[in-house]
Amino acid sequence: xxxxxxxxSQTKAEITQAYAPVxxxxxxxxxxxxxxxxxxxxxxHTHENEDESFIVLEGEILFQTExxxxxxxxxxxxxxxxxxxxxxxxxxxxxxxxxxxxxxxxTKRLGDD
Numbered sequence: 001x002x003x004x005x006x007x008x009s010q011t012k013a014e015i016t017q018a019y020a021p022v023x024x025x026x027x028x029x030x031x032x033x034x035x036x037x038x039x040x041x042x043x044x045h046t047h048e049n050e051d052e053s054f055i056v057l058e059g060e061i062l063f064q065t066e067x068x069x070x071x072x073x074x075x076x077x078x079x080x081x082x083x084x085x086x087x088x089x090x091x092x093x094x095x096x097x098x099x100x101x102x103x104x105x106x107t108k109r110l111g112d113d
Contacts, residue, residue: 008034008057012098018090021101031105037061037090037097044087050104052080054088059097062089 006024011034015022018038025032037059044064054063055077063070063078065086070078080086090097 006032008100012036018096024100026105029104029106030102031107033101033103035099035101037088037099039092040089041087044085046085047080047082047103047107049082050107051082052107053102054078054080055100055102057098057100059090059095061097061099064089 004025008024011022011024015034015036018036019041021033021035023031023033054061054072056072056074058074060071060073063072063080063086065080065084067084072078
């Protein structure tokens, strides 16, 4: 594998749509993705075969789960275990919060019903 360079600030400026993760790099079988949030994700979902990790870089994101709700601010992270139904939510107005997602590269983008 060759060296992978990426820019969080440049990629962030290019993202205009919420809930449309952009792949920054791959580390072995894992992907590092950048995503913006706005409003509530379109549905509750699970990832049956893989955990999903979020690290909030800017703003606040509410991670609604079957085990309760968790409000994360910049500099905080969460790991959603495989099989746990969840649905992220952010403010409908103002700047879109930004987070890194670290997950298996083959993780389905919209999860499983």
